[in-house]
Amino acid sequence: MDVRTSGGQGGAPADGPGPHPDELPDGLVVADARGLVVCFNAAAARITATPPARALGRPLEQVLPLEDLEGRRWWRLTDPYGGLAIRTGQPERNLLLPGGREVLVSARYVRARPAGPLQRLVVSLRGTEARRRTERSHAELIATVAHELRSPLTSVKGFTATLLAKWERFTDDQKRLMLETVEADADRVTRLIAELLDISRIDSGRLEVRRRPVDLVAAVDRHVRAHIAAGQPQDRFVRRITGPLPKLWADPDKIDQVLGNLLENAVRHGAGTVTIEVAPTRTKAGDEGTAVTVSDEGPGIPEESMSRVFTRFWRGSKRGGTGLGLYIVKGIVEAHGGAITVGRSPAGGAEFRFTLPVGTPAVLA
Template structure:
């Protein structure tokens, strides 16, 4: 048991070091370039460099939040600040943010008159960010995000192209360290998604996308007065 724990801790440290290095290098590089060449850069160049540094800083912040939530989920110390939440604007913000980090097309369809859901808005944004980012990382073509009302729930659907997820590995998708066939990410994003959705009383379903690819549906409880 001790050896397994030590191995997991070593894996965690190695993964963190790898994942944090890239955005941190980006932030440092762009900020240094702006400082060293301030008088020679146009306003557009400055804006581009600082915007890129901000995207990398946001990624660092998400990684740190993810790691803290893993620890809290594992120890049962997760705290939620739940309140009536309009999911549409949060989904729009998430799609806009992730779109800034990729050349892949991400579409969003939000049904009219969605009910408010019972959610910690920050955790909802984290769940959607991880799902959309997962679609970008592991699929091909367009990532399609949609929100629709179901009886007692709002359904968040994220679909991507590609080969989909084989039946034999689906049970592992929301477990710790799962990264799929491509060695990208911490392998903790969907583990956190599963924990946060479960903590809110929701559920997750994984299926094939018609025409190829993967489909993840999250059913999130609506707010009850």
């Protein structure tokens, strides 16, 4: 980039090849061979709270009086215009602006020839807010997982230790009850590990979708039967199918996961009748698709919470679990090219609606 003091707002040329510095998402500060600032873009102005007019033409050390986390002045430590002439820059690190505000800083040394004098010093600035949010999210995830694992593992350890120490003292019925509890707790741990793997794949964009023909109506019926077998009254579920439905190509296991989570939420946290509607629809792109709506007659989700329903760790009132289920549901639906929304049902409860495009068959190698 040919940086000069005439031209655009940030001291860079208004036209020419490449983007204008003010279009860059990160802060950009460029100093010339004398150490005077010749470019100070809009993002740098926002991060440092310094207008470009007050930065241009001034010494870099005055415009960016950076300190490391131990309070040492960074420019004196790195000495870009002196020191070793073979250096090419500084890797990104946390530094402090006046007032103690953290900023991520990296630098590139531009020389006319290797080991020659410095012609330009290019500094990149980034705020730390996004990184801090990610760090807090990871810390919260670790704390949640540790908490959720502790209870079933303690139970498994307690029952197995008791059985090993006092096997002969228990009746067959008592042994069966304890082993069934151990099995249920082991299943809980397995589900939690599966959730963590799903989150990792969703966050990294590596969630694999293995598309096959999916019969949504049969999948809904299967989940309803499972809830009835578990003790729910048959008349609690209403199923409405509007046909004919288009042929759907999706990942059967993952669609089962979505349906299972939404129905479980409606049964456990809702009230009254649970209604499942399946109907043909059009996606936002105008493509043929299928819509599934799951609603209940419970208290619903407060209006102020609806924007956070699909975030990590969201739990409504009296909700248990990790708070990861709906985050995973959203990731699965979006990985299929679909969308999911939450609202209030006509009966006043929660209403979840997800749409899936018909998709295309998987390409066989």
